[in-house]
Amino acid sequence: MTTNTTMKVPLLDLKAHHAPLMGEILEAIKGVAESNAFILGPQTKQLEASVAAYSNTRHAIGLSSGSDALLAALMALDLKPGDEVITPTYSFFATAGAVARLGAKPVLADIDLSTFNIDVKQIEKLITKKTRAIIPVHLYGQCADMKPILAIAAKHGLKVVEDAAQSIGAEYSDGKRAGSMGDIGCFSFFPSKNLGCWGDGGMVVAQNDALGEKLEVLRSHGSKPKYHHKIIGGNFRLDEIQSAVLNVKLKHLDSWTAKRQANAKLYTKLFRSAGLDKKGVTLPEPVYAASGAKHFHIYNQYVLLVPRRDEMKAFLAEKGIGSEIYYPVPFHMQECFRYLGYRQGDFPLAEKAASTSLALPIYPELTQEQQAYVVETIAAFLK
Numbered sequence: 001m002t003t004n005t006t007m008k009v010p011l012l013d014l015k016a017h018h019a020p021l022m023g024e025i026l027e028a029i030k031g032v033a034e035s036n037a038f039i040l041g042p043q044t045k046q047l048e049a050s051v052a053a054y055s056n057t058r059h060a061i062g063l064s065s066g067s068d069a070l071l072a073a074l075m076a077l078d079l080k081p082g083d084e085v086i087t088p089t090y091s092f093f094a095t096a097g098a099v100a101r102l103g104a105k106p107v108l109a110d111i112d113l114s115t116f117n118i119d120v121k122q123i124e125k126l127i128t129k130k131t132r133a134i135i136p137v138h139l140y141g142q143c144a145d146m147k148p149i150l151a152i153a154a155k156h157g158l159k160v161v162e163d164a165a166q167s168i169g170a171e172y173s174d175g176k177r178a179g180s181m182g183d184i185g186c187f188s189f190f191p192s193k194n195l196g197c198w199g200d201g202g203m204v205v206a207q208n209d210a211l212g213e214k215l216e217v218l219r220s221h222g223s224k225p226k227y228h229h230k231i232i233g234g235n236f237r238l239d240e241i242q243s244a245v246l247n248v249k250l251k252h253l254d255s256w257t258a259k260r261q262a263n264a265k266l267y268t269k270l271f272r273s274a275g276l277d278k279k280g281v282t283l284p285e286p287v288y289a290a291s292g293a294k295h296f297h298i299y300n301q302y303v304l305l306v307p308r309r310d311e312m313k314a315f316l317a318e319k320g321i322g323s324e325i326y327y328p329v330p331f332h333m334q335e336c337f338r339y340l341g342y343r344q345g346d347f348p349l350a351e352k353a354a355s356t357s358l359a360l361p362i363y364p365e366l367t368q369e370q371q372a373y374v375v376e377t378i379a380a381f382l383k
């Protein structure tokens, strides 16, 4: 390998990602503009049908963001102040934020460091009389270990809301896709997601008809029929322009996933052949690989655990390589959750992930040369 000091490797290259589809997307947006149907029109209906089919669910309801998807999901389950919801301490803020916004209590669990997902062994001992639900997060594009989670939920009469914001299309086992296994699944279409729109957007999916219908009503202030409110909802709607963008992009999602998976495979090969797995770099290894799951890990992120992480990030930046720290502060260390009474040291594996994880560029348009340059640069740093 030769060092190419002029090479740039951004964390994500949305310009390259959208370039081949630019004409088609602009045409679709023009169609919305000309129709003047901006809210809950045919584009959103089409997207909902496509995502339901893609995720193997009966219902899909377009919402304003992944954060609102989590909030609406918990509202649909009638979460009340004082209720408890078990979540991992290591995720994007919205997972626990949605629980707290409804006055309920996030009850935190540590993670399994080999997947960054909730440590299933911790869940049962956290259950109290007040526990209402579990929110497993399918972090970085890999499903949490859903079989035991669903068994625990069934045993204790708990609801399961899947935070699938980063994992649309990921499979846990044959045909069982992210979002389709619990009571409600939540997706985000934030631009950096594998299926991202041109602004904010999200979606919930559900198998149960009553829940699906309730979620649909909730996104328009609980109004049904119009101006009559049996329940209190919010304005959680996905707009037509975002749906139009997503309808164009969804057709390509599987091919992008395949490229992300190929990139992950190549990284792993390059890191191993450079011997970096022996120099303190922990590579992501999918571990719940169930039979027949084609899209087992969809690599929204490719996350290493590395020594001298902050220095390494700065070194990479100097060499033109983007990287990111997801997530530097676990929920139990967040100032806004101090009232929950956790302390540093309560969740050592999440703390280890927070202090040593580094996400590398993994986007579909990444070239082999760029990947070689990333690995070579990390090798140079660790020398």
Ligand SMILES: Cc1ncc(COP(=O)(O)O)c(C=O)c1O
Pocket: 065, 066, 067, 068, 091, 092, 094, 095, 137, 139, 163, 165, 166, 187, 188, 189, 190, 200, 201, 202
């Ligand atoms: C795990 C997780 N949950 C929830 C969200 C919230 O989604 P959004 O940014 O669309 O509100 C995100 C996205 O950033 C996420 O990564």
